[in-house]
Amino acid sequence: MTKIPHRLYLTEDQMPRRWYNLRADMKEQPDPLIHPGTHEPLPAEALYPIFCEKLARQETDCTTRYFDIPEPVLDMYKLYRPSPLCRAYNLEKALGTPAKIYYKFEGNNTSGSHKLNSAIAQAYYAKEQGLKGLTTETGAGQWGTALSEACAYFGLDLKVFMVKVSYEQKPYRKAVMQTFGADVTPSPSDTTEAGRAILAHDPTTGGSLGCAISEAVEMAVTHEGYRYVLGSVLNQVLLHQSIIGLESRQAMELLDEYPDIVIGCAGGGSNLGGLIAPFMQDKLLGRTDPRIIAVEPASCPSLTRGRYAYDFCDTGHVTPLARMYTLGNGFMPAPNHAGGLRYHGMSPILSKLYHDGYMEAVAVKQTDVFEAAVQFAKVETILPAPESAHAIRCAIDEALRCKQTGETKTILFGLTGTGYFDMAAYEAYHNGRMRNHVPTDAELAEGFASLPAMA
16 A cells, blocks of 8 residues: 655645536525515625625635636646645644544735635636726735735735734734735724724624625725625635545545544634535535534634624624524624634525534634644644644544544645744743633623614
């Protein structure tokens, strides 16, 4: 038997040429986006003022199983894809586990994360439509960085609203975005009606992804030739990110392997949805039955403590309503360092799958996450992003469980990006200044109070 390599790269010719739409194989569809006033489902045409037309159609298409990846998108993908499937031999040895641990590493690009997979697609469709530019939000800065790269590549203007607490914690992310030509504003700001309203309510707020979304959408719809794009949550984003899972399954097939457990960190759902897509397809079609685990921060526990309800995707109430697991659009998460996971809701696709029992969810504390990040870095030599380290924490826990039971399970997790812009967080952990915040029931109740009334 040939020894499994530490890293397996597919060739460019082996890279998937189609994205997979998970909704096509779901037994029950996620509930549609609805108009906040009429509560009627929104057709693709109703989204055209906000999204590029082809992206709006992808957002509402529940039946097309595969979408061809446009050649210009494939050309840019080839700058950093296929990404490696890695066997964590050193971590397995350090844990003394009989489990086999694999991770799909998405950090081999300047954005340092998986976000570029959808950023390229969204920027391409905007360019194809003849738009002038795009607006977006970003938390930790990975999405903003990725989109700034894609917009520079396709010659588009970009305006980014960055969550204020992350803007202050991670100034070098801002510098990278500006290097690629993006205009970066801390959110909430006084440049939009939504931002001014949020600041009037709480002038000291550190912001949230929900706040930044409000400002970005307002900026898009009030400026000719601009559209809004989002780096997570939306159906179209999970579609583009399916390339992660498709490559993973293809690489594991070459190794004659298949995961018993698939693990991904969960904020809005982009990397988790992309990683699990083909494995969830196998599960839905009855081919296999892997455990699929979403890992979220205990400080922002939308799946484990949220409600499955229609809610605004933003704090300023300018977006359509989506049915998802949510803490309420008014929930303001603690300023933890996993900025990309500080979102009040979860992807409607993933929410539906979780609600119907196809996947599990766990919430983990920040110090436990960084403990796992440091352990992983020491043996695997990659400094993981705080978001990714949530998945590492769970993978280590599952591997240790195998050590106790003696089971030889195959574990796959998503290493979504690198943590080289998160050194303030690592420093806080090493100096003992990092604190865990788990919202009380009373704090959650304040967020739930912001849920829209439904007839």
